Amino acid sequence: MLALFILAIVSFVQSAHWAVLVAGSKDFSNYRHQSDICRTYEILTKNGFNPDNIITFMYDDIANHRSNPFPGKIYNVPDGPDVYIGSDKIDYKGADCTAAKFYAVLLGDKAKAGGKVLESTEDDNVFIFYNDHGSSGLICFPVGPYAYADEMSKVMTQMYQKKMYKNLVFYVEACYAGSMFKKYLTDQTNVFALTAAHESESSWAEYCGIAKYKTCLSNEYSQRWMEHSTANDLSKITIGEQADHTKDATKRSHVMSYGDLSIRDHKVINYQGGYDAEVDRVMKVVKPSYIRPPTAGETPQWKTVPQRQAHLTYLKTAAEADMFGSEALEYHQELAQKKIEENRRDILQSFWSMGDVETSTIEIAHDMPLYRRAIEAFEDILGRMNEFSIWDTTLLLTRAINENKLTPSTFNAYVAKLRTMA
Secondary structure (H helix, E strand, O other): OHHHHHHHHHHHHHOOEEEEEEEOOOOHHHHHHHHHHHHHHHHHHHOOOOHHHEEEEOOOOOOOOOOOOOOOOOEOOOOOOEOOOOHHHOOEOHHHOEHHHHHHHHOOOHHHHOOOOOOOOOOOEEEEEEEOOEEOOEEOOOEOOOEEHHHHHHHHHHHHHOOOOOEEEEEEEOOOHHHHOOOOOOOOOOEEEEEOOOOOOOOEEEEEOOOOOOOOOEEHHHHHHHHHHHHOOOOOOEHHHHHHHHHHHOOOOOOEEEEOHHHHHOEOHHHHOOOOOOOOOOOOOOOOOOOOOOOOOOOOOOEEEEHHHHHHHHHHHHHHHOOOOHHHHHHHHHHHHHHHHHHHHHHHHHHOOOOOOOOOOOOOOOOHHHHHHHHHHHHHHHOOOOOOOHHHHHHHHHHHHHOOOOOHHHHHHHHHHHHHHO
16 A cells, blocks of 8 residues: 555656647747747746746747847737747747757657757646647748648657657647648547637737737737636636637637547646746736727727738838838838739649639648648749748649649649749
8 A cells, every 4th residue: 555655656746747839930920929939938837837848949030120119028918018938948949940840859859859858758748839820731830841730640649659648738829720630630649639720711810900019919819728828727727618718719710629528628737837836836827917808899909810911911010100111111022022922823723723712611632742742842943932822822732632633643744834933
């Protein structure tokens, strides 16, 4: 009996909570992704999460960006607190913020990651929050190749086989986020995923169009779950309650759940908090000052916009504040680039005799290796996809593959068409 008691004590002491927080973008127009990750870091640490067990990915070009009206600071809500965690708390920044290093971190591969990695065991819970752009079957990173649904599935399977977690909760803020899990995540690997959107829609940016900040500060889905974590004692609410709240409160996209739904019954503290002698109890509720929501009939001082509009919304807001500034010039340059990308989209649509894909229901590409090849060819010839091409191009390629208009045998014809567009 004594031996069993000692074993129980040892198991309790050795168990831990781990988190991986990822902002997969760069540039000031994508401010909201790094802002959400900083806010999440604050929520976790103020609820007793051990900072040594949090691994962060951020390009780290926002706080001190030339366009930032508040140098050295990042805000997640209007008139809220500065949430910037500081460069020293970012584990993978700049050129190290890649999908390959993300995979290596999840698999505990220090040689490939080159830095801090998950050292979790079968007794530990893991929380992952990814925040950035996504499209059908992929999520973006600021450097190098994107992370694809089939690759992510293999990594998650390897984590399960290596017994790198007891249970894992994966939140994803991205357009078409459901496509990362719908075909790939089963209920057999102790993983619960909550996504900002289903497999065929955009997620939305929030707190946009405010002159003093210029850019969008956050995202609708992210705000809803973070507000819930902030306003509640995490030991008293469940993952399911948070998922339901987030789904009901997110009005412009469909929040989706995938994987092991039994995890819905687990307390949120098991993924977003921990034990820390420096806090006055196991959990410490975070209550920064939030912007007051508009009352009935009142016009809010901010906008909520689809992700594909966020880039131009930022530049337009900045241009209106200074019609002769560099950002006003950049706004007009980006409008010209938008026309170029739209022309390229129209050429590809005509090449495959397709109509508008933006409003189509898109299933993930049935040939993911071909999908990757097609994206890589596009970027090799026409350059890195941008805010105007990422969605249209990837959705076109997905549909072309699924309708057998793009196949291995017709791939060279597609490449030849890209060359005429360069």
